[in-house]
Amino acid sequence: MLPTIEWQDDAIVMIDQRKLPSAEVWVRCRTANEVARAITTMVIRGAPAIGVAAAMGIALAMRRSKATGTRQFAAEFQKTCDRLAATRPTAVNLFWAIERMKKTFAAVAQTGASVGEIRTRLEDEARAIHDEDVASCREMGRIGAEYVPDGARILTHCNAGALATAGYGTALGVIRAAAEAGKRVSVLADETRPFLQGARLTAWELVRDGIDTTVITDNMAGAMMRQGLVDLVVVGADRIAANGDVANKIGTYSVAVLAKAHRIPFYVAAPLSTIDLATLDGDHIPIEERPAKEVTHVGPTRLTPEGAKIRNPAFDVTPHEYVSAIFTERGACTPPLAESLRRVAGTQDASTQD
Numbered sequence: 001m002l003p004t005i006e007w008q009d010d011a012i013v014m015i016d017q018r019k020l021p022s023a024e025v026w027v028r029c030r031t032a033n034e035v036a037r038a039i040t041t042m043v044i045r046g047a048p049a050i051g052v053a054a055a056m057g058i059a060l061a062m063r064r065s066k067a068t069g070t071r072q073f074a075a076e077f078q079k080t081c082d083r084l085a086a087t088r089p090t091a092v093n094l095f096w097a098i099e100r101m102k103k104t105f106a107a108v109a110q111t112g113a114s115v116g117e118i119r120t121r122l123e124d125e126a127r128a129i130h131d132e133d134v135a136s137c138r139e140m141g142r143i144g145a146e147y148v149p150d151g152a153r154i155l156t157h158c159n160a161g162a163l164a165t166a167g168y169g170t171a172l173g174v175i176r177a178a179a180e181a182g183k184r185v186s187v188l189a190d191e192t193r194p195f196l197q198g199a200r201l202t203a204w205e206l207v208r209d210g211i212d213t214t215v216i217t218d219n220m221a222g223a224m225m226r227q228g229l230v231d232l233v234v235v236g237a238d239r240i241a242a243n244g245d246v247a248n249k250i251g252t253y254s255v256a257v258l259a260k261a262h263r264i265p266f267y268v269a270a271p272l273s274t275i276d277l278a279t280l281d282g283d284h285i286p287i288e289e290r291p292a293k294e295v296t297h298v299g300p301t302r303l304t305p306e307g308a309k310i311r312n313p314a315f316d317v318t319p320h321e322y323v324s325a326i327f328t329e330r331g332a333c334t335p336p337l338a339e340s341l342r343r344v345a346g347t348q349d350a351s352t353q354d
């Protein structure tokens with residue numbers, strides 16, 4: 001499995017997800033500002049992956065800091081956290097990871113540690129966030145795979161795969177784990193307009209793994225369901241509110257409504273770092289509006305006439321009534337989701353801010 005993001009000497013290296021599948025290009029970030037730009041421009045994307053990138057970006061910035069005293073070091077640290085927090089608003093994993101780095105900083109600084117010692121602890125924390133994400137994906141994959149029958153035809157939306165995490169994936173982790181358990185599975189991948197994460201990234205990952213994959217345009221999902229070609233849906237999430245409402249890639253809500261109309265289970269796979277008990281419901285989740293150019297153009301080709309207004313909300317909210325279960329690394333949450341989410345995530349340190 002290709003690493004989504006890794007340390008290489010004094011840089012953070014990530015595969016450029018804007019270029020896949022036509023080219024495998026690696027981007028080297030040498031500053032936190034470069035990491036922030038990589039997140040905003042979608043070189044790296046996917047909720048857990050941007051959290052990991054932010055943590056690594058903070059560690060990188062503090063490694064390169066010339067500060068000698070802890071006061072100046074702390075001021076630089078805060079500025080770096082603010083810069084990374086301003087990249088994308090919806091995925092709570094970003095704020096969760098930054099908060100974790102802040103808590104680490106405060107705990108070490110409070111012991112009277114030197115700049116060098118704080119720096120080392122921040123790097124260790126960023127590595128831990130990375131490694132724990134892969135472990136969480138594997139565990140939630142194992143748990144979710146129990147809900148996948150042999151021969152299942154699975155529809156997924158966007159890319160919730162290895163590329164969207166530190167490795168293995170959330171929704172694709174469930175599919176991978178089912179395949180590894182010997183189940184025959186096939187996947188319908190929604191292309192996911194406008195950024196085409198499904199057509200480009202999900203299909204690329206699954207084909208590399210030898211999993212039977214068919215790409216459909218987003219507007220084909222209903223017809224496929226009506227023809228009895230879909231047994232279950234599994235998607236990832238960018239933020240899950242306390243009542244179980246799920247923010248995920250734009251188009252997820254339509255898939256959930258279609259799934260309910262056809263009595264098809266609609267599953268969400270997400271680590272605890274995606275659960276935001278501080279946000280009461282989906283109406284309080286900030287939805288990112290991305291540049292119009294993602295809609296008006298495909299590559300260099302303009303699709304829309306000048307003068308037409310454009311909307312480009314990058315996410316939507318699926319109300320909890322549409323969700324059959326949420327797979328986490330600590331178990332599957334089933335309705336009533338508010339209760340089961342509190343049970344799995346209530347004890348985790350999931351404070352968020354935005």
Ligand code: MRU
Pocket residue numbers: 045046047048091157158159160161164165169170171197235236237238248249250314
């Ligand atoms: O805009 P993106 O590509 O970052 O959106 C990604 C998604 O919506 C994913 O489904 C979500 O982050 C879950 S990734 C494991």
